[in-house]
Amino acid sequence: MLSLPLLPNYFKIVGWIILIPFLGLGLLQMASPDWFEFDWLTYQSSGNSILDNGEWLFTLEYNNFTDELLGLGLLAGLVLTAFAKTRTEDERTTYLRLAAMLWSVIINTILVTLSMIFIYSGLFLTVMMVNLFSILLLFILRFEYLLWKDRQQVNNTAS
Amino acid sequence: MKNLLKVERAIKNVTQADLAIHLGVSRQTINAIETGKYIPSTVLALKIARFFGKPVEMVFLLEETD
Numbered sequence: 534m535l536s537l538p539l540l541p542n543y544f545k546i547v548g549w550i551i552l553i554p555f556l557g558l559g560l561l562q563m564a565s566p567d568w569f570e571f572d573w574l575t576y577q578s579s580g581n582s583i584l585d586n587g588e589w590l591f592t593l594e595y596n597n598f599t600d601e602l603l604g605l606g607l608l609a610g611l612v613l614t615a616f617a618k619t620r621t622e623d624e625r626t627t628y629l630r631l632a633a634m635l636w637s638v639i640i641n642t643i644l645v646t647l648s649m650i651f652i653y654s655g656l657f658l659t660v661m662m663v664n665l666f667s668i669l670l671l672f673i674l675r676f677e678y679l680l681w682k683d684r685q686q687v688n689n690t691a692s
Numbered sequence: 693m694k695n696l697l698k699v700e701r702a703i704k705n706v707t708q709a710d711l712a713i714h715l716g717v718s719r720q721t722i723n724a725i726e727t728g729k730y731i732p733s734t735v736l737a738l739k740i741a742r743f744f745g746k747p748v749e750m751v752f753l754l755e756e757t758d
Contacts, residue, residue: 621717621720623716680720683720683723686727687720687723690727
């Protein structure tokens with residue numbers, strides 16, 4: 534039987550706990566990137582640190598790492614939620630998982646296509662940013678929906 | 693593909709949940725098979741047939757359209 538390389542079930546809870554706050558913060562950051570920044574994540578070159586000796590490929594003068602932190606946190610949450618086993622992972626779950634993955638790739642491609650046709654210049658950068666996370670997000674939504682539908686079916690036939 | 697899972701369960705008087713636990717799958721899977729929404733793998737079909745002590749063709753039947 535086909536068994537997929539998945540994380541243990543308890544990572545699912547961890548995934549949701551990371552995903553929900555980071556998704557909220559990520560949306561907030563996207564809505565107003567200038568307003569929403571953590572000050573303690575700002576790097577300001579002082580001119581004499583080891584990063585400023587000119588031997589690096591890039592020299593970093595100033596950067597706020599809020600967006601990097603949010604992006605990495607969001608990815609971690611998405612990956613853990615998407616790739617942790619369900620409580621009863623069996624062949625039907627595997628089937629639903631792969632079906633949901635195919636669905637999310639198709640829908641994502643359609644969304645990217647439409648964005649390419651209808652969205653231009655600066656706003657397209659936002660589309661590309663959202664696209665970094667959208668496949669996994671669509672997958673999770675679709676997979677959870679399919680599992681929910683299956684559970685509903687059981688409840689309906691049982692009653 | 694048709695199946696007589698529900699009938700066999702009634703004869704043996706086992707619930708979907710009991711069967712699911714015995715086979716190591718979820719209750720939703722048994723339900724999906726019974727309602728014809730999901731075709732089980734050969735391994736699972738054989739396991740189900742073995743549980744009821746019958747050959748697999750007695751539980752799962754091909755249809756005209758298959």
